[in-house]
Amino acid sequence: MGKGQDLYKKAKTLIPGGTMLLSKRPEMFLPENWPAYFSKAKGCKVWDLDGNEFLDMTIMGIGTNALGYGNDEVDEAVRKVVQDGNMSTFNCPEEVYLAEQLIAMHPWADMARFCRTGGEANAVAIRIARAASGKDKVAICGYHGWHDWYISTNLSEEEGLSGHLLPGLQPAGVPKGLVNTTIPFNYNDINAVRKIISENPDLGVLKMEVSRNHGPEPGYLEEIRKITKENNIILIFDECTSGFRETFGGLHKKYGVEPDMAMFGKAMGNGYAITGVIGKKEIMQAAQKTFISSTFWTERIGPAAALATLNVMEREKSWETITNTGKEITRRWKELGEKCGLEVSTAGLPALTTYSIKSKKDNWLAYKTFITQEMLKVGILASNNVYVCTAHTEEHVDRYFYELEKVFRKIRTFEEGEDVFAVLEGPVCHGGFKRLN
């Protein structure tokens, strides 16, 4: 066993859950055998604590590095910040330039606030929207972080978030006074939204992801926009995950539907922490009626990295590259499935593509574990998804599929009667986030 698993064993005694992010728990990939920690990352390669090199054909930092790990121009901007100073009694000018750029990219918006995590950006947006609407109730569709306002969904209905976040989530530690303040609805079901609105005259805010596992049905987003406007409900698009994947900015630009507010995160700083909220002036100014302030929102690396990232993205049209690569990967999963006699279904934005194999014996999680186990042996990080970056070349994709074919052929034998559990070298991986609604 490598140094990584040794350290992770210690981590579990020091950190509840072992990591800071559920999706990076080794158990989500390969319990007891995932390398767990990195010493180095560059392009689409990651090195573990033993110096082993891996091709990252999975979550790429959970989607933070659309330009690859260690993009030279972004890193150079960060180095300059380290040289000149990250923090001071004065503010950093980069936050103003970044606000200007995001608003130029989204002309429906007028003002911005920045944070350093997606959960914060979500909570800031909700605070501002509630202050602007004067109403407490929020309708949601999607994954919007860990804060009380969101997890409170499960106070009234234990499975309220099962299709948006995780099944069976207990809202432990969320005050019961928040019951019925956040109401979930299923994606692409416009009647569900109509019903929520008609039953809740005190609903002031509707927050959703622009796309879930599958995109919007024709007219769905337009209708959401229309009925929120008619009912004086602030429409927020959570673009923390979807931003910069198909357009230069929010995914909503693709559909031509404009919200009242939007949040960005993940890819915006190419691996450096920066998230933000943009919105219309009359709404954003409500931030002044309340208190939203944090020391580390003034650090400089975040906005400096974002400015450099946006610059590279715009010049390289990175969203086109990652979408094309993602489409090709998606196509080849299906093709490989057909070739190997496996039923493969795919989902997600092309740049955040996911697949699963239908198992007669309901063994999909065991197969997923087996895929990770076998691919790791040949130096590839693989699960059931690829978050594409511009450093993923055709050669990388070819190598991935060359190795994956051997694993798929083995899975075919499991479907035909061989025992997958006999060849698993550790426990089956945990089920992860669900974006199935």
Added chain:
Amino acid sequence: MGKGQDLYKKAKTLIPGGTMLLSKRPEMFLPENWPAYFSKAKGCKVWDLDGNEFLDMTIMGIGTNALGYGNDEVDEAVRKVVQDGNMSTFNCPEEVYLAEQLIAMHPWADMARFCRTGGEANAVAIRIARAASGKDKVAICGYHGWHDWYISTNLSEEEGLSGHLLPGLQPAGVPKGLVNTTIPFNYNDINAVRKIISENPDLGVLKMEVSRNHGPEPGYLEEIRKITKENNIILIFDECTSGFRETFGGLHKKYGVEPDMAMFGKAMGNGYAITGVIGKKEIMQAAQKTFISSTFWTERIGPAAALATLNVMEREKSWETITNTGKEITRRWKELGEKCGLEVSTAGLPALTTYSIKSKKDNWLAYKTFITQEMLKVGILASNNVYVCTAHTEEHVDRYFYELEKVFRKIRTFEEGEDVFAVLEGPVCHGGFKRLN
């Protein structure tokens, strides 16, 4: 007018409030004339956008840089992270090492979680404590961030936070269902705590700053510890501001009173974003019963900077240096007041020292503005406080007092009848945070 004020005018049209942190709004210092933005910061010097150099004798990044701006060893650790990669699909080992160190420094604690802002660390601690206690009600004393759980204090009593955060704060955008979940109490008033506990059997958590404007009266913290234990209430010390100012770790180490949980922030990464929560195992494990997870909590700069910072702090005993310098500054403010016939009172930890001048005409805010205005002209950032760093030498302090004496003498003439408003070149500064209770 300099470039900074030009940019700030633009910022106010793009960012509600103009900045990300209330305490860094130019209006808090010198409305219309504060340089507002920095190009560079090093040691205890800051350069504005016009290249003007200033000696920072005020908030030093709001207390983030106890080792001075751009500490070489800390910056070197960050440069290495930029070189090797800030983010990946794997986790960074530094978070485990940092957990280990913080727990070694605080042997009453067993486990840690990390965040990137103080507000987050506060909200994470409350979520975990509520999950562990199974109770929603929290008693608080101090400044604990911007999140709903804290600002909800003002839902029941408009001035509930006036002595802890700001007077007259409207809890706009905070759901009304949180009313009466957070109950404020005044520092050093043990009977207030007894009363809250007896009236609220559903109180599960008590969070407080270890010291406010003045330290604890003999036996106060011990009694807090005793009655929280007797009543099965989780005691949390918010050390985001006080940590590393007088001890290597929490200020509570000075008083020998151990909480069940504590938060750290600000100084811990010497200007890089990192905050954390530590606590006893049986409490911290409650994090597993709920959902607390964020993408950017996995970035590497934060814990790497913290490890380097702790290393330098321990070797240099920085808390002794800044405390000694702070005591000297505090002593000299009083001395200067006496010399100039002004009544000066001081408050705060020595390393975060504050003063005010008693004005017969209630002109203190005008005097404070005048001090900032005049000191700025001689290249010194000054307000009514100094957050001390190890880069503040005797020469810096001497220069500060040499210039401050001229300003104090002028203030004496205002007290004797001259008009301070006639010499102010812009509006009076805004009142800031209050830590008066």
